[in-house]
Amino acid sequence: MKNQSFHLSIRHVSKTYANGVQALNNVSLDIPPGMFGLLGPNGAGKSTLMRTLATLQEPDEGEIFLGNIDVVNQKEELRKTLGYLPQEFGVYPKASAEELLDHFAVMKGIMNRTVRREVTENLLKQTNLWDKRKQKLGGYSGGMRQRFGVAVALLNNPRLLIVDEPTAGLDPAERVRFLNLLSELGENSVVILSTHIVEDVSELCTNMAIINKGQILLEAQTSEAVAALKGYIWRKLIDKNTLPALEQEYKVISAKMLGSRTMVHIYSQEIPGNGFESVEPDLEDLYFSTMTGNYVQPHVSKKEGKK
Numbered sequence: 001m002k003n004q005s006f007h008l009s010i011r012h013v014s015k016t017y018a019n020g021v022q023a024l025n026n027v028s029l030d031i032p033p034g035m036f037g038l039l040g041p042n043g044a045g046k047s048t049l050m051r052t053l054a055t056l057q058e059p060d061e062g063e064i065f066l067g068n069i070d071v072v073n074q075k076e077e078l079r080k081t082l083g084y085l086p087q088e089f090g091v092y093p094k095a096s097a098e099e100l101l102d103h104f105a106v107m108k109g110i111m112n113r114t115v116r117r118e119v120t121e122n123l124l125k126q127t128n129l130w131d132k133r134k135q136k137l138g139g140y141s142g143g144m145r146q147r148f149g150v151a152v153a154l155l156n157n158p159r160l161l162i163v164d165e166p167t168a169g170l171d172p173a174e175r176v177r178f179l180n181l182l183s184e185l186g187e188n189s190v191v192i193l194s195t196h197i198v199e200d201v202s203e204l205c206t207n208m209a210i211i212n213k214g215q216i217l218l219e220a221q222t223s224e225a226v227a228a229l230k231g232y233i234w235r236k237l238i239d240k241n242t243l244p245a246l247e248q249e250y251k252v253i254s255a256k257m258l259g260s261r262t263m264v265h266i267y268s269q270e271i272p273g274n275g276f277e278s279v280e281p282d283l284e285d286l287y288f289s290t291m292t293g294n295y296v297q298p299h300v301s302k303k304e305g306k307k
């Protein structure tokens, strides 16, 4: 059984930068152990929230607890059990993976050589880098570097692992390998995957949230939230130039080029007629329905009301 009391609780967190941009606006989330996807477009506030959780910056308002640890006021406590893979992960190009991981292990306080060798060997195997451990990091591919980043992040066996936009720039095979690695981390820690890529969340995350303009628009169990749209998503193949007219009449949530034509998905609680056919909803439909304001999760709008 999972430890239900061990979760990440984010309460009414807000942040406005000195230039006046409000990056987080009254964000509240309850994140259980396991994989959690934070989905949102560029500029939504994901990195600001991830950096705040990683104790690299402070919110203007709000509370964050990981179990009993007060993240804002007990930074050192949190750091002992935190793994953070930032969006930009710099490595020393001339060091090998084995050397640099050993170096980070010393920095994280693993002073005993035998223990260190055991820990780093296990992590290099877990991240599938063991065969490449002597290779210089400068010659690593993007995916290998990201996996090395995970090895570093896992050095202290964290109970909170934060990965910020990890698959951007990875080729499809590397992306799958990287996501498989995350999914193996199990249910003993809170793993937050921040991304603008819908498939990353649909393939991996049991629970998720959608953030836009600093506000949480939806917080849900992924498959339940998608199932809640059943019967409301419809599609039709159209000529691109008829799209503006269609947008006047229907709640268009997405339009994708398909050869010379355009596949349109709409949100409608009634049968729209006019050649639309019902389609099984997926996470992309949920994302676009939410982002376009056509689907509003009832309890989030209540919960996000001011304190």
Ligand SMILES: Nc1ncnc2c1ncn2[C@@H]1O[C@H](COP(=O)(O)OP(=O)(O)OP(=O)(O)O)[C@@H](O)[C@H]1O
Pocket (backbone or CB within 6 Å): 017, 018, 019, 021, 022, 023, 040, 041, 042, 043, 044, 045, 046, 047, 048, 049, 165, 196
């Ligand atoms: N240090 C900063 N000073 C001022 N504004 C900032 C700073 N960092 C982020 N912002 C602004 O805050 C908003 C949220 O940015 P943030 O990086 O958190 O979003 P994001 O969802 O991670 O986007 P991306 O995927 O592009 O990184 C954006 O409008 C951004 O320009």
